[in-house]
Every structure is written in C-alpha cells, then in structure tokens.
Amino acid sequence: MNSVQRFFRRYIFSTVGIVILFLTVNIALCFAILITGSMSGTDASFSVRDFSDHVVLRDEKWTADNTALSMLQEQSAWAMLLDEDGNVVWQQNLPENLPRSYTSAEVASFSRWYLEDYPVKIWTRADGRLMVVGYQPGTLVKYYFSLEWPYMGVMLGGIALVFSINLLLIVFLILRNTRKVEKAMTPILQGIQDLSRGSLHRLDEHGELGEISAGLNRAADYMRKKDDTRAEWIRGVSHDIRTPLSVVLGYASELEDDCGLPPDARKQAGIIRRESEKMKRLIDDLNLTTKLEYALRPVRFKEVDWAETSRQAVSEVLNSGLDRRYEIVFAEMQPGRSVHLLGDHELLQRMLDNLIRNSITHNPQGCRIAVSVGEKNGRCLCTVSDNGVEIAPEQLKALNRGDNIASTQDSDEKLEHGLGLKLVVQIVKAHHGTISFSGSTPHGLEVRISLPTQPLIS
Amino acid sequence: MTNHKILLVDDDPNVLEMLLSIFRRAGYTNLQTAASGAEALRIWQKEQPSLIVLDVMMPEMDGFSVLKEIRRTSRIPVLMLTARGEAEDRIEGLEIGADDYLAKPFLPKELLLRVGAILGRAYPNQNEVVQLAGATVDMANAEVLKNGEKQTLTAKEMQLFEKLYRNAGRIVTTGVLCETICGEFWQGYESTLSTHIRHLRKKIEENPSKPVSLVTVKGLGYRLNLKEVSP
Numbered sequence: 001m002n003s004v005q006r007f008f009r010r011y012i013f014s015t016v017g018i019v020i021l022f023l024t025v026n027i028a029l030c031f032a033i034l035i036t037g038s039m040s041g042t043d044a045s046f047s048v049r050d051f052s053d054h055v056v057l058r059d060e061k062w063t064a065d066n067t068a069l070s071m072l073q074e075q076s077a078w079a080m081l082l083d084e085d086g087n088v089v090w091q092q093n094l095p096e097n098l099p100r101s102y103t104s105a106e107v108a109s110f111s112r113w114y115l116e117d118y119p120v121k122i123w124t125r126a127d128g129r130l131m132v133v134g135y136q137p138g139t140l141v142k143y144y145f146s147l148e149w150p151y152m153g154v155m156l157g158g159i160a161l162v163f164s165i166n167l168l169l170i171v172f173l174i175l176r177n178t179r180k181v182e183k184a185m186t187p188i189l190q191g192i193q194d195l196s197r198g199s200l201h202r203l204d205e206h207g208e209l210g211e212i213s214a215g216l217n218r219a220a221d222y223m224r225k226k227d228d229t230r231a232e233w234i235r236g237v238s239h240d241i242r243t244p245l246s247v248v249l250g251y252a253s254e255l256e257d258d259c260g261l262p263p264d265a266r267k268q269a270g271i272i273r274r275e276s277e278k279m280k281r282l283i284d285d286l287n288l289t290t291k292l293e294y295a296l297r298p299v300r301f302k303e304v305d306w307a308e309t310s311r312q313a314v315s316e317v318l319n320s321g322l323d324r325r326y327e328i329v330f331a332e333m334q335p336g337r338s339v340h341l342l343g344d345h346e347l348l349q350r351m352l353d354n355l356i357r358n359s360i361t362h363n364p365q366g367c368r369i370a371v372s373v374g375e376k377n378g379r380c381l382c383t384v385s386d387n388g389v390e391i392a393p394e395q396l397k398a399l400n401r402g403d404n405i406a407s408t409q410d411s412d413e414k415l416e417h418g419l420g421l422k423l424v425v426q427i428v429k430a431h432h433g434t435i436s437f438s439g440s441t442p443h444g445l446e447v448r449i450s451l452p453t454q455p456l457i458s
Numbered sequence: 459m460t461n462h463k464i465l466l467v468d469d470d471p472n473v474l475e476m477l478l479s480i481f482r483r484a485g486y487t488n489l490q491t492a493a494s495g496a497e498a499l500r501i502w503q504k505e506q507p508s509l510i511v512l513d514v515m516m517p518e519m520d521g522f523s524v525l526k527e528i529r530r531t532s533r534i535p536v537l538m539l540t541a542r543g544e545a546e547d548r549i550e551g552l553e554i555g556a557d558d559y560l561a562k563p564f565l566p567k568e569l570l571l572r573v574g575a576i577l578g579r580a581y582p583n584q585n586e587v588v589q590l591a592g593a594t595v596d597m598a599n600a601e602v603l604k605n606g607e608k609q610t611l612t613a614k615e616m617q618l619f620e621k622l623y624r625n626a627g628r629i630v631t632t633g634v635l636c637e638t639i640c641g642e643f644w645q646g647y648e649s650t651l652s653t654h655i656r657h658l659r660k661k662i663e664e665n666p667s668k669p670v671s672l673v674t675v676k677g678l679g680y681r682l683n684l685k686e687v688s689p
Contacts, residue, residue, distance in 0.1 A: 235542075239515075242541035243470055246563035250476040253566045254483060273565075280563045305645065308633035311678045315629040318675070330677040338645045 004189045008182040015174045023167075046071045048123040052131040055081060055090060062090035075135060078118075082107065082130040089129070098134075112144045184209050191216045198223070227294050234290045238283045245283075249276040281357070285419040288350070292426045299344045299430045301455070306339040306348075306380045307332050310373040313352035325366025328356065333374025333381065341380045341453040343431050351427040354420040355384040355447055361420070363388030367444065378453055379433075385446035391439060399437040424449075431455055462508040462577055463488040467498040467524070468539065469516040473562075477511060480566040481573075495519025499527055507534070509577060511569075514540035514551065522554055529555040535580045537572060539564075575624040588623055589685040590671040592664030595619065602661045614639050615658045618651075622672065622682035631679040655680060 054068035062081060069092065072079055078093035086102040088094070098116060099106075107130065111122050115132075119140035123131045147155070187203055191213070194200045200220035203213035255261060255269035291297035314330045322328065352371065359369045367388035374381050402425065424447075428435045433451035440446035464486055466477045474491050481489055490505055492498035495516050502510065510528070514521035525536055538551045541562045548559045557576045560569060578586075586597040593604035597620070600611040611619060621638045622630055636644035636651050659666040673681050 239541045242562040243473060246541075247470075247472045247476050249563040250480060250566050254476075254479060257483075276563065277565075305633060308631060311631040311633065315631050315675070315678050318678075319628040332677065336648065 003193075004182075004186050007189075008178060008185075012175065012178050015178065016171060019167075019170055019174070046075070048121045048131055048133050051079065051133060052123045052125055055079070055131065064090070064092055068092075072133075075139075077133055077135050079131065079133045081125075082132060084128055094134075113142060188212050188216065191220075195220060195223070198227075231290050231294050231296055234286055238287045241279070241283055245276055245279055249273060249280065252276055282419065285354070285423050289419055289423045289426060292423070292430060299347065301342045301344060304341055304343045304345045304348060306341050306343075306375070307373055309343075309345055309348050310352055310371065310382065313349040314356065314371055316349070317353060317356050322360075323366070326360055326363075327368045329368065329370045331370070331372040333372055333376075337375070339373075339375040339380055339453075341431075341451060342455060343451065344427075347427045347430065351424050351449070352382065352384070354424050358420050358424075358447075359384065359386035359388060359445065362445070365389075375453070380451045380453055382449040382451075383446060384449075385440040386444040387440065387442070388444045390443040391437075391445050393439075396437050396439065460486055460577075461488055462486065462581070463490065463505060464573070465490045465492060465498065465501055465505065465507040465510045467492045467495070467510060467516075467521070468513040469493055470513075473513070477569075480569060484566075484570050495521070495524040498524050502528060502532075502534070508581065509535045509537065509573060511537050511539060511573070512556075514538055515542065522550060525551070525554050525556060535576045537569075537576060571625075571628075578620075578624055590662055591683070591685050592671065593662045595623075595662065597623075604662065604664070609661045611658070611661065614654050615661070618654055618658060619662075619682075622680060626682050626684050629675045629679050629681050633679075635679060 051068055051071055054071075055062060055064045057063075064079075068079075071077075072092055078091070078095065080088045080091040080094050082102060083089045086104060086107060088100045088102075091100075094100075095116075095118075098118075102110075110120055110132075114120070114137075115134060117137040118134040119137070119142050120132050120134045121140075122133075125131055184207060188209060191200055191203050195216065200216065200223075202220075203217055204210075205214045205217065207213075252269045252272035256266050256273050258266065258269075261269070288297070311330065314328055318328060356369055356371065359367060363386060365388070367386045369384065369386045372383050399421070425435055428449055428451070431451045432455040433449060435450075436448045438446050438448070464481060466474060466481070466489060468474045468477065468491075471493065474493065478489055478491065490501055490507060492501050496519055498510070498512065499519075501507070512521045512524060521538055521540075525538070528534060528536065535557045536555070537558045537560060538556045539560055539562060540548075540551075548561075551559045557580075558572050560572060582598065588595040588597060593602050595602050595611070600613075600616045602609045602611060617639050618635060621635060632648055632651060633644065636647045639651065639654065640647045655672065656666070659669050659672055662671055663669045671683050671685075673683060675681055
C-alpha cells in the first residue's frame, strides 16, 4: 500500500469516525434535553394525588387544610371534588362559569382535554371520588396520544429502518465521494511523487482537477526541457572540444615522437599529449555520466563473460602505454572457470578502466594495482586495490555513504575531477550491484564491487 | 613506406592538415584530401583510393550519407572519424558498412594501427614478411623461415599469428584469440588455444620454452613482439 492509498484509507476511517461521533453526541444531547426539560417543568408545582390527601371529609363536610390551599394559591389553580354522580361536593376557587355537576361524558372529555380552556389534572381517590385540579389557561399543554398496536409496531420498525437506511446511505455516500476524490487525486499525488524522483508520465488534463494536472505537466515539461538543455549543452561542448583537441593531441604526439627535436621540446610535447589525454577522458566521462544520469543512454544487457571483459579492460590500460612506475596484476579467483552475467559489456569495461585509472591518477609516485575477478553465491565480484597513498577515513566514509563523489575530491588540482568514480558508481547501480571502498593493507585504496549475475531488469 | 592511396575527408582544415602530417610521417606518400562529402565522392570516383578516412559530422552531406553512397557500388575500406563518440553513432556507422570507427580526439598511433590493420585485411601483401627475433614469417605463403629452415603454419596457427601481428606490441586477450579460431562461442577452448600457441612457438621461437616474440601476459593473454629495427 503506498502513501496515497494509506492517506485515503485514513480519510475514510476518520470520516466514519466523525459520523459515529456525531450520532453519539446527538443521542446524548437528546437525553440531556429530555432530562433537563423534565427537571425544569411546572410540575415542580404539586401532584394531584398529594393535594388530594389534604382534602378530607370531616364532620360530614369536605375541608382542605392550609397546605392544600397554599398549593392552589401558588399556582393560581382551582380544585373540585366530584362524587360518583358527577356532582361537585367540594371546590376551591372554582370559576363561576363552570358547571357544578358533570355527566360521565363530560368527565371523560375534560380528563383527556380541557375544561372550558382550563387544563386539568385528575386523581381518582380511594373512596371513589374524583379530585380535579384546574390550572390557568396556557400553563399546561395536554395532548392525547392513542395508536393501535399494529400501527405502532410498524411505526417503530419504520423509524428504526429509516434510521438504518440513513446511516447506510451516509456511509455509502462518504465511501463513494471518497472514492471519487481518490480517483481524481491519485494520479496527481502519484505525479507529484514521480516529479520528485525526476520523472513524470503525462497526466490527463480533463476533469475537475485538470488544471492541477496541467500544472504538473507544465512543471515536468520545464524540468525535462532543463535536463535536455543541460545534456545538449554538455554534448555540444564535448563535441566542439573534441575536434580542436584532436589537433592538439595529434600534433603533440607527433612532436613527442620527432627524433629531430631537442629532448626538452619532446618532453614538453609529451606533457601536452598527456594533458590532452586527460581532457579527452574528462569529456568522455562527462558525456557518459550525463547520459546515464538523464537516461539518454540505454543500458544494453547482454550475456557477458565477466573474466574476459575484465581481461580486455586491463589489457586496454596496458596497451595504452602505462608508465613504468605502475604495475598491474590481474588474477581470477577461480582460474579457468567461466563466469557469465547479464550486463553491458562496454559499461563494465569502462567501470574497470575508470577504477584502474583512479588508482593511477591518485598515485603519481607509482603503485602496484591488483585486479581480481570471480564469482561467489551467484554474484560477480571484482576487487581493485592499490598500495598507493592512504585515503583519509572521512573520505572513505563519504565515498561509502554515496556522497556526491565529485565533491569528495580535495581541491588539489593534480587530482582528477572525481567524475571517474561517479561513473563507476553509476554503472554499478545500473547493474543493480553494490560497491564499497576501504583502505588496503598496508596502505592504499581497495574497491570491492559485487554484481548480480541476473539483475532484475525493469 | 606504403603506396596505398588514402583519401582523408574532414571539413576542418586543421584536422586535415594534421591527418596529412600523421600519415606522411608514417610513410604514406599517396594522400588525397577532401573538405566536404560531395568532394569526397568526386575524388573517390576519380582516384579510386585504397582506403578512406571519413569524418562523420560535415555540413550538407555527412559521413554516413557519403558512406551509403559509396557502399552502393564499392567495398572500399572506410574508417569513420567522429567528434560525437556516441555508441549509437558507432553502431550506425558499422551497420552502414564502415570497417572501423574512431572517436575524436585520438592518438595518431591508434589511427595508424587501425588503418594498418584494415589495409592488411583488405589488401594482403603478397610479399609481406614479418621480422621476428628468431624467425621471419612470410604472410602470403604462411611459411616460417627459422635458422634457414622452412616450416608451414597450419590454418589455425596462421589465423592466430595474423591476429597477433595486426595488434603487434599490444596484449590480445585469451577470449579474443579463442574467438579468432573458434568463432563466437569460444568458451571452453582455452586449452585448445594453448596447444596452438605452443605449436606456433615451436615454429617461430628460437627457444620455445623461453619465448621472446610470442610472450604470455599472465592472466590476460599474449603479445607478439616484432624484431626491433635499428634506425
């Protein structure tokens, strides 16, 4: 799962979490309101049952005690007591316009609704009489609710169903919307990631986010153009230098071999020739490293004889006329055994050539360079070591860290530009191999390269 | 001194001048120059040179176009020179039919060596005799003259000797030599090569156990040393 998918997965979880939180909070709020309402209602007044207990028959006469009277007074309420026949046997503050006798139908009516706009509460006493307390109009709301059970069942089930459908619909819409956003955003986010790695496939510029895609495409075009310009510039410069350098190298070489010239002049011509050769190598390195960096040169994987490729690379260095100060020793770890790998013959040869020349360049006093090649556990190995100058531990660390190799060279102008080693690392990477730098015993540099015989070519 | 007629083609007059100097010093006396593709074609048709050293990048008509035109009717050896040094260029050049390819800047020795090798292959010298420390080899008849005694080289020995001679003074790797006698799939033929080398040494070396002409370069291959001619 990549980071884009992880982001959207987290987004879905958080949205569902928000919905669940929303529902929980709402249910909690509803309960809170109900509880608050029940606690703050006018029912803080009194209960008709309690009130009824304060009205008693004493000496054949119905009387209410002071508590009952104060209860009524507080609420500006009135009260009446009806006997079994519906006659008022006792009353307190009963409005004049209200009848003093009620039929059973009238009792049934006001017990559910209102008595002449007065909301009433009733209580059937133990002695069979009915206590009625009436409140001022507008102080109580009475609502009669009656439903048949089958209908009630359907309604409750319906409410549950509607709630569930709503919940599912919300989840579905969240998922659908997220999917839509994901579909639109994934190529863009992927594009940004690709762009950070220096490559971008053209994005579709249609749809709501087309403008963003177009912006990314423009950024990629700009980057590509810059890369092309840089590569073109290097190629152009190298081309323009090659021709005049041919003339310099050609004449210097001619003069160096001219027996008719004084020895000093021939020596100077030799220096020009050697420096020109260095420039030639610099141009070649610069060209190849640029091409590999900008993928302008494909790596041509073919079956390669590892030992023979190494032999040819070493022979080329020796054939180009190696100074007597240097000695190159070539050895096979498993002599006579044929080792093959899938690789680019030309690049591998160049890699070994650069490693040998790196030892030569950094040891102007001369040194012995040992090249050994072989195979172990399905990997082609190569070690190039010299007994030359000791390399500083910090520099070794920097090389092994893969720091910008060109910048690891010190500013001594006698030393090479560092492109040679950069190219070696690029070639090793192109073959999915590993490279390590260490000090050799007793002093000098040792470079170990390990390449898979069958690299996974993408 | 060689009488081969060489046509040098480059649009840069300095490069042409230098090429002339290199070839003259090497003993080539019959040299022609052309500063453009069209001029090169004209001279080629008129003079019929033995070999053309052809620059790739020229205005109007580039080296590839010139080579294509030449290859329609002729197999004349052509060595391409380029300032681009791209592998694609080399492949294209060789595909069109160039005999060899050299990237600028180059060392005069390398150019001469390659030109010599192409000429040797294309025009085997009927009287070419190779002087070695202990023997002389008649290339045309594949015969070795050692201590007044004539011996014939077998076909394989001759193939080997020719490869080494065309690269005289340079190391030729085991793989390249095996390929010369066995073709592309040479792996496993190293011992066969050793046998041929042993036989060859018997014929050309004064003391085959201490070779001085056909020397082994440990781990790499062999090198043929020609007899040094005192000036």
